[in-house]
Amino acid sequence: MAQEYHNNCSLCGRNSEVFKYMDKDELKKIDSHRVSIRYKPGEIIFKQGTPCYNFICITQGLVKLYIEHQRNRNLIIGLMRPVNYIYEPGFFVDKHHHFTALAAEETTACLIDINVMKELFFSNQAFSYDFIQRISRQALGLFDRISSCTHKHVFGKVADTLLYLHPKIYPENPFYLSLCRQDLADLSGITKESVIRVLKKFQEEGIISINGDQIEIFDRERLEVISDKG
Amino acid sequence: MAQEYHNNCSLCGRNSEVFKYMDKDELKKIDSHRVSIRYKPGEIIFKQGTPCYNFICITQGLVKLYIEHQRNRNLIIGLMRPVNYIYEPGFFVDKHHHFTALAAEETTACLIDINVMKELFFSNQAFSYDFIQRISRQALGLFDRISSCTHKHVFGKVADTLLYLHPKIYPENPFYLSLCRQDLADLSGITKESVIRVLKKFQEEGIISINGDQIEIFDRERLEVISDKG
DNA sequence: CGCGAGCTTGACGTTGTTCAACTAGAGTGG
DNA sequence: CCACTCTAGTTGAACAACGTCAAGCTCGCG
16 A cells, blocks of 8 residues: 555646546645545455545446345455545435445546535535536436346346446457456345356347357347347 | 426535535526426336436325336335435436336426536536535445345334334334335335334334334334344 | 135245256465 | 465355235224
8 A cells, every 4th residue: 555646637638538527626636635545456445334544436447336245255346447436425414424446447536625515515516516417427427227126037137247347347349357246246235146146148049159258248238138128 | 297387506505515615607597408307106206217308306295216126026226305306326327217106196306408417517527526425425325225135034124114204214203104014125125014013013012003004113222222133 | 795906824845045966266285 | 386275256055034926904984
């Protein structure tokens, strides 16, 4: 977790949509209340149940957000690529984390003092409205997720996961998967054995191909049909 | 769907937390861009897929929010009692409804022009921040829901539903259920037959009692244990 | 009294989990 | 360089959970 003095927010802001509604003074303020941290794969950025002091913005890498469940069954609620901030609803409710964030690849993140962000919510309406739009998009994603896990069978669930992974998380095709089978299972809400069986089936049917960690999607439409049918 | 000229927003605001951050002028503005509508049980307030023109605030009754799914299996994502507004994430994303709202009991609702609300998000930061807090609470509820439907068995799911219904939706105990078994099933994400079997089991074990439409919860702690264990 | 909608019950079949065994590959130490 | 170990991935068989289906029941209403 080496600390790293990374550009500055004005520069970083240029590369992302995230802070587009901030003016120079605001970015300067954020800049003076932030640290940039580098995480190694497998390191926890914050843990479910702990109080939240920082607003976290991913600037490099891949982050896994998951709900820890008893009996070591986790539930991955999302993956996150830069540049984006992690929306933790708990910040606005009880100031505690309701899920764990873990670096799935080599990751850098900016930690910004939460009170500074709170001030900005009050002073900058455009940012605040943009924030509502972003979290609304996430909420719609959660709806799909709930639909998926209540009504769909394993094939539909794995199809959903694949459609989520590409292009959103892995833009290339084929892509190198940095997640293990158990992660795919936690993302799909099923067991790793089921994931394996479904992937094998998909491969047999020519929908995808798997070579080690490399996955290629041949027939996206077919996956969409499977996703719809459940 | 008789139109009803109901008090005014300043008065209504007194009874609710919803508009506590509005000043008189703002309430007046809302007042002049709203209609109050009365819905009979079973009537649709808005339907999934339609564009959204109004911000909707429930002032009386009970509203069922559900995602329509193919094969007539619905998924109830929440129930709503007055006084509260319906947060439709689609409003901030694509201006379409992503679920259907239906009056489950005799219901009145205020429909407020969505552009007026949007202006208020920009002009009134306290309201806007309060809004973010409210929708964050809902997001946490969705997390629980996803956990529930992926990891829990029927007993845990029905326990969750009962714990949700009382006291949040039906404050009294015992309470008269205005929902049918299919609704309980759609809320729990299982079939109505399973709901019936689980309720019977709960009754046999003395956790609840059922008399027609009247349900009494005797042992809330036991339900919480069942909910936790899955 | 008869009808129909919603509720209840039981039998059955499917699905997916669980469990255990096996494989492949990477890392370690002699 | 080879055996050893450890982890992740894979496979198959047995089992449990739940959904499906069909039949019967209850109660309100005409």
